[in-house]
Amino acid sequence: MLQPPADRPFAPPPAVAAPDLDPMRTVPFRVAGLHVDNEDTFTLELTPPAGHELAPFKPGQFNMLYVFGVGEVPISISGDPDRPGVLVHTTREVGAVTQAMRGLRIGDAIGVRGPFGSSWPVEAAEGRDVVLIAGGIGLPPLRPALYHVLARRERYGRVMLLYGARTPEDMMFPDELAKWRAMFDLEVHVTVDRATGNWRGNVGVVTPLVKRAPIDPRRTVAMICGPEIMIRFACQELARRGVSPQDTYVSLERNMKCAVGLCGHCQVGGHLVCRDGPVFSYDQVERLLDQGEV
Amino acid sequence: MAVRRLEAAALDALFGALRRRGYTLVGPTLHDGAIVYDELDGADQLPIGWTEVQDAGHYRVVRRDDDARFGYTVGPYAWKRYLHPPALRLWRAERDAEGGFELLDDAHEVPRYAFVGVRPCDVAAIAIQDRVFMGGAHVDHDYQARRAGAFIVAVNCTEPGGTCFCASMDTGPKARAGYDLLLTEIVEPGRNGQRAEPVYLLEVGSERGEELLSELGGRPARDDEVAEGERRLAEAADKMGRTLDTHGLADALRRSLDNSRWDEPAARCLACGNCTLACPTCFCNTVEDTTDLTGAFAERTRRWDSCFTHDLSYIHGGPVRVSLKSRYRQWATHKLGTWMEQFGTSGCVGCGRCITWCPAAIDLTEEVAAIAASAQARATRRQARVAPSPETGKGVGDAATTR
Numbered sequence: 001m002l003q004p005p006a007d008r009p010f011a012p013p014p015a016v017a018a019p020d021l022d023p024m025r026t027v028p029f030r031v032a033g034l035h036v037d038n039e040d041t042f043t044l045e046l047t048p049p050a051g052h053e054l055a056p057f058k059p060g061q062f063n064m065l066y067v068f069g070v071g072e073v074p075i076s077i078s079g080d081p082d083r084p085g086v087l088v089h090t091t092r093e094v095g096a097v098t099q100a101m102r103g104l105r106i107g108d109a110i111g112v113r114g115p116f117g118s119s120w121p122v123e124a125a126e127g128r129d130v131v132l133i134a135g136g137i138g139l140p141p142l143r144p145a146l147y148h149v150l151a152r153r154e155r156y157g158r159v160m161l162l163y164g165a166r167t168p169e170d171m172m173f174p175d176e177l178a179k180w181r182a183m184f185d186l187e188v189h190v191t192v193d194r195a196t197g198n199w200r201g202n203v204g205v206v207t208p209l210v211k212r213a214p215i216d217p218r219r220t221v222a223m224i225c226g227p228e229i230m231i232r233f234a235c236q237e238l239a240r241r242g243v244s245p246q247d248t249y250v251s252l253e254r255n256m257k258c259a260v261g262l263c264g265h266c267q268v269g270g271h272l273v274c275r276d277g278p279v280f281s282y283d284q285v286e287r288l289l290d291q292g293e294v
Numbered sequence: 295m296a297v298r299r300l301e302a303a304a305l306d307a308l309f310g311a312l313r314r315r316g317y318t319l320v321g322p323t324l325h326d327g328a329i330v331y332d333e334l335d336g337a338d339q340l341p342i343g344w345t346e347v348q349d350a351g352h353y354r355v356v357r358r359d360d361d362a363r364f365g366y367t368v369g370p371y372a373w374k375r376y377l378h379p380p381a382l383r384l385w386r387a388e389r390d391a392e393g394g395f396e397l398l399d400d401a402h403e404v405p406r407y408a409f410v411g412v413r414p415c416d417v418a419a420i421a422i423q424d425r426v427f428m429g430g431a432h433v434d435h436d437y438q439a440r441r442a443g444a445f446i447v448a449v450n451c452t453e454p455g456g457t458c459f460c461a462s463m464d465t466g467p468k469a470r471a472g473y474d475l476l477l478t479e480i481v482e483p484g485r486n487g488q489r490a491e492p493v494y495l496l497e498v499g500s501e502r503g504e505e506l507l508s509e510l511g512g513r514p515a516r517d518d519e520v521a522e523g524e525r526r527l528a529e530a531a532d533k534m535g536r537t538l539d540t541h542g543l544a545d546a547l548r549r550s551l552d553n554s555r556w557d558e559p560a561a562r563c564l565a566c567g568n569c570t571l572a573c574p575t576c577f578c579n580t581v582e583d584t585t586d587l588t589g590a591f592a593e594r595t596r597r598w599d600s601c602f603t604h605d606l607s608y609i610h611g612g613p614v615r616v617s618l619k620s621r622y623r624q625w626a627t628h629k630l631g632t633w634m635e636q637f638g639t640s641g642c643v644g645c646g647r648c649i650t651w652c653p654a655a656i657d658l659t660e661e662v663a664a665i666a667a668s669a670q671a672r673a674t675r676r677q678a679r680v681a682p683s684p685e686t687g688k689g690v691g692d693a694a695t696t697r
Contacts, residue, residue, distance in 0.1 A: 023432040024384045024581075024594070028395050049394075068387065068395050069585030069592035094610035109394035255608050257581050257599075260432035264578030264599070265606055267628065269548075270635025275430065291551045293620035 023260040026066045026111030027052055031104050032086065037172055041137060042102050043078065046087040046110060057081055058119035059144035060251060060279045064259045065089060066111030071097040074256045076141035077115060082151055087112065090140035116259045118279045120145040121249060125221040129157040133234050135164050135206055135226025139172040141251055142225050153185060157219055160187040164206035167192050168199045189213065206230055210237040217242030225251040232289055235282050245283035252278050252285065269294055297520050300494040300512035305337035305363060311509040317408035317445055320376060327355055329369040341366060348456040348646065351655030360490045362481045367455035368413055368645050372574035373420060376407050377440045384581065386593040404436060406443035412473065414466030415645040417448050419574030421472050425637045426577050445502060448473035452526040456535035457646030459659055465643045467530040474503035478523040495523045536646060538659040546669040547631035547662065551623065555668050559661045560619035562654040567600035569648035570625065575641050578606065601625050630662055
């Protein structure tokens with residue numbers, strides 16, 4: 001048995017909490033592009049610092065974005081997963097951090113941790129019809145999935161985008177929407193809660209679009225992002241159309257502080273949204289969302 | 295490894311041996327009318343001859359008629375205070391001249407603690423936090439370093455407290471694993487005005503623990519002495535202040551989110567968060583990002599948080615869990631139900647702290663037992679309504695329409 005002499009203290013080196021690979025340490029990216037989408041939404045293009053390789057991401061994943069000294073928030077990636085070297089995030093100004101984010105200028109630093117979380121089932125959906133349903137600021141987190149599908153269009157059946165916004169002015173990515181609407185192999189249906197100006201399209205929430213859409217329930221994989229109430233109604237309508245909850249995917253939004261399953265903020269029942277989500281199949285969360293306040 | 299028998303003086307030897315190895319000693323001590331954990335210089339700072347009386351919303355320290363060193367159970371503190379500190383700076387960053395910033399190299403030494411007097415429930419609680427902070431894809435680096443350095447002297451419980459239910463949670467009153475050394479304190483009642491000195495049975499749980507043995511004195515315990523320790527621990531299991539039937543509990547809670555019985559604790563709960571702060575497994579934390587006055591330096595601090603706050607579930611527009619009912623339900627169903635799905639273990643060890651330190655005297659064992667009973671009654675009613683009635687041969691309804 002090893003026994004240190006009583007007069008000569010035996011002190012192993014102290015334990016050290018090393019900063020390397022610490023999941024809570026942010027990486028200072030630079031703002032390379034800045035675009036105001038509409039009144040309260042904006043898109044940032046971010047590039048990594050020299051020597052830092054940008055990790056690939058999957059459609060539906062998110063990053064934790066940090067504004068120096070102000071705070072950190074989870075934001076979905078809205079860019080093209082096939083476009084290397086740049087991170088694209090689109091968000092709405094809703095609090096102190098996103099407000100400070102909008103005040104950033106080209107060349108300013110912004111902290112990035114990620115990418116985190118589960119992704120839209122774009123690979124599992126090959127050979128099937130894809131129905132994307134978005135409400136308001138729910139379109140940006142779905143855009144990477146649409147990019148992915150359009151880049152491999154021949155692998156999918158019908159592809160459909162159903163999109164609802166508050167007003168025509170609130171619609172995200174109007175130029176791209178126009179481009180997408182002109183594509184012969186992509187069906188786009190949009191609606192607004194309130195018609196303004198010379199709007200001649202649909203008026204009302206997204207659910208009636210789901211009701212009218214030419215959906216073949218056995219072939220369909222649906223991906224839904226938007227306000228939780230809109231998600232629930234869209235899922236109920238899909239279920240009425242015969243699309244199974246296992247083929248219906250939703251992206252949930254919850255408070256997150258760590259994004260790595262250690263802070264407890266993003267619990268939804270037995271799920272940690274940062275770890276098990278944000279993309280869930282609807283059968284995983286239906287009971288919890290119907291309950292409310294979970 | 296054979297059980298050894300130690301005299302009370304061996305505790306001084308233990309403190310000395312741990313200190314010589316560079317450990318900072320932390321153990322129970324009497325402070326402001328409660329037995330709390332603090333850094334200790336010697337075994338004489340243990341709460342010698344003290345115990346406590348605990349009940350829902352009630353805690354008092356009282357004198358014992360012997361000189362037991364560990365004649366109490368657990369107080370308001372948990373060891374997480376040392377392994378997952380209430381406030382911890384995660385990093386600092388500095389602005390650079392080009393409008394950017396960089397994170398400063400912030401590798402820091404963490405203290406190497408020797409915890410003396412860790413109760414079996416708390417040994418289990420540390421194992422649960424190990425799973426939370428080190429069991430997943432991402433590891434909490436500070437916790438990992440503190441945990442790797444920690445030496446654990448566990449103490450079995452021969453006298454459970456008024457809110458204890460470790461026997462129900464299968465974590466005590468005897469520790470099974472997760473310690474370096476394990477003590478069982480044996481003390482006889484005082485006689486003729488003489489206060490009896492305790493003796494100890496010592497078991498070894500690790501090589502680190504074994505390496506200390508030769509400095510602690512004592513002798514191999516006789517079979518009758520070992521049997522006496524076992525007898526007292528078996529008796530303790532039958533003397534728990536509380537019990538909780540965990541059979542099917544997680545499932546009953548899962549099916550009971552809409553149960554109106556949650557209204558009762560919600561009506562009494564003050565949302566003070568005491569239960570979550572006193573709980574040895576509650577781990578929720580938040581981060582604060584701040585700058586100094588010049589705006590040149592920023593830092594991130596991690597702090598304990600509680601699911602009883604509105605902020606915990608806040609997303610733009612408001613908190614997800616607005617009502618107190620939903621927040622109490624979140625805490626209870628997480629602790630005893632969904633924790634299992636998240637981390638493969640229950641989140642409750644039966645230490646009773648949440649019951650004792652609740653200012654409204656809400657008793658977790660009572661609340662979840664009522665919920666479980668109500669879920670059971672509901673299931674029975676449903677079954678009765680689905681089953682064909684003997685007279686008509688027809689059911690009143692079917693499962694799809696009966697709620």
